[in-house]
Amino acid sequence: MAVAYGIHLGNSSGCLAAFTNGASSVLANDAGDRVTPAIVALNGSEWEVGLTAKTGQPASKAIIKNNKRLMNCEWNEDDLLFVESSSSCRIQNEDKVLYEFETSETKLYSSPDNIATKIYAKLFTIASHSVKDEGDLKLVLAAPLHWSQTSRERLIKCAELAGFDVLQVISEPAAACLAYNVEESAEDINILVYRLGGSTCDASIVNVSSGFISIEKNIFRSDLGGQCLTKDLADYIAQEFRQKWKLDPQESRRAMAKLLQHADNCKHVLSTLSSAHVFIESLVDGVDWSQNVSRARFENIISSKVSAYIEPAQKLVESFDGIISKIVVCGGNMKIPKLQSAIANLLPNAELLSGINPDEVIAVGCAKHAGIILDFPNLSLSDVNTEVEFLGQDxxxxxxxxxxxxxxxxxxxxxxxxxxxxxxxxxxxxxxxxxxxxxxxxxxxxxxxxxxxxxxxxxxxxxxxxxxxxxxx
Known part of the structure; x- marks a missing residue:
């Protein structure tokens, strides 16, 4: 059986999965990580993508983050400001959006499409190393539900320039459901799909009937994301440092960049372990910082924000008349146990599906869908208004x-x-x-x-x- 691939590229990270022999599996990158940071940096005159772009000396690099926001053709000024504030590049917005990468060695300009292509190229290298036979790497991509067809076509073009053969683009909620095989249910069911990424959040109610997946309701929020939790944890560590050394990391942009990076790593460790150690070399004025953070402490820090994160799902559930029997969580920040339990408590009679790592769910669903398409080579995918035949009897x-x-x-x-x-x-x-x-x-x-x-x-x-x-x- 040919290998089929699925990619979910978010604002914060990208994940690549492969479907072969009837099962999906996530492929690790060259660093051994199953998720690759969606970050591109110009270090001197060399391009860096992924973990190398995220680590090292941020002050010496021109870095772009959250590029996905500007891949949406309907982006607004808030999106532009968000990308610019989280990156170390200037953004020109005249005839078209251009990033200005400036280092001590050179100055270069690049578009959001070029940056997306570089990230897909990184994932293409991972995929090509996983197969022995050379040939087209068949791929299914996921895009946010609210994106237009034009925005989806931009994704396709970038992935194809990177080397992939794109079969189709499906919505993120549908991909999340496919990952858990819910389309095989013998009964009609309603599912709550809740995704919390690095900078955005959305909740969807999905109906599954006779193998058909349809989105009934959706709420998208661009002001809710895991970066708020990372910031709260970074502020807590900064306060502890300030109390001991009487030095304020928040007065230095370089120190806060370091602090946010370590706080983000700490947050992900606390999603699986009960404590995490934070060591930051030369945080302020050459002073190192070492601290243990417990999960209980982290949960206490973020407790005031939990209700705000659950609000989109709560509004959706309250406006829906049917019975919701399953919950699918996805997005890297849904690894946090406190957020998972808060979503589960919203629908105590529903089954919480969490057997797949939340930041891998959408990629796994895309890979499965790619495998289904390759099983039926005569299916036409060029027309979104395809005529479908239905069974006339039981x-x-x-x-x-x-x-x-x-x-x-x-x-x-x-x-x-x-x-x-x-x-x-x-x-x-x-x-x-x-x-x-x-x-x-x-x-x-x-x-x-x-x-x-x-x-x-x-x-x-x-x-x-x-x-x-x-x-x-």
Whole structure:
């Protein structure tokens, strides 16, 4: 089976996943990290992307962060100011947006599209090292739900310039649902998808019916992001330093840049461990700082902001009449246990899906979708208004003394259903029959030899044009 790839490129980081042999897995970068910082820097006359751009001596580099905000064709002045304030580049906005990278050695100009291409090129290198055979690297991308088709086409162009063959761009909430295989649910369900990234947040209610994923409601916030939590933690560390040494890191831009970087690392460590050690060399006037921060202390620091982060999801839930049975969390800052529990408490009867690392969820869903597309090469993806055929009646599967409802009326073509088959050890062959009703006459039959199969075994049914394909897995 060909390898298919999925990428989620956010404001703060990018993640690359591969789909092969029926499963998605996240690929690590050259530093061994599963997530790559979405940061590009000009160090002297050399371009740096990812971790190398983030670390080192920030004062000697021209750095651009949060580039994704300006990849949206409908960006506003607040977006421009946010990118400029978080970066160390000047931004020209006359005929078009240009970043001015200036170092002691050179001055260069680059567009948001060029910066995105450099990040995709970094991920392309990771992907190309994961396969032995040379060939086109098939890719599915994720974009925010509110982005226009023009904005999505910009993403496609950047990824293709980096070397990928882009199959499709899907919405981030849909990708998050695909990661957890919710489209395989036999019942109609509603899902709350909550994403908290580095600088943005959004909540969506997604309906899944017969394999179809549709977004019912969505709230997007560009003023809520994990950087606020990082800032609170940095301010706390600065206060501790000030009390001991009577020196204020907040008076120095260089010191605060260091402090924010270490606070961000500390925040991510506390998402999985109960304590984290912070050591900052030469924070102010050559004074080093060493401190242990407990998760309890961090949770106390951010406790006043938790209600504000939950507000978009709460508004969405209150305005929705249906029953929400599952919650999917994504975005790097949803690794924080206190935020996960706050979302879970919002819907105590719903199942919280958190088995995948939140900052990897969307990339995993994209990779799975790419794998599905490669399984059905005749699907047309060029027209967003594709005509879809639906099943005209229920289909039941009978075998031994069991009856299973495979597909209900209205199910779209290419929907798959997998069930576990238990059979007695002395049974060598099983006859599987298909029926329009449980007590109706069979309209198709298939005999399968199960003597050499492990028990139980899986039977996958795929709804195709004018037939139903049964395959033993």
């Amino acid at each position: 289909i039941y599967l009978k075998y031994l003394d069991e009856t299973v409802k495979l597909f209900k009326e209205g199910t779209p073509l290419y929907t798959q259903y997998t069930c576990d088959i238990n059979s007695p050890s002395d049974v060598k062959n099983i006859s599987f029959t298909l029926h329009a009703q449980p007590d109706a006459k069979e309209f198709a039959k298939e005999d399968i030899n199960v003597e050499s199969l492990s028990k139980p075994f899986k039977l996958k049914a795929t709804l195709q044009e004018e037939k139903l394909l049964l395959v033993v897995e």
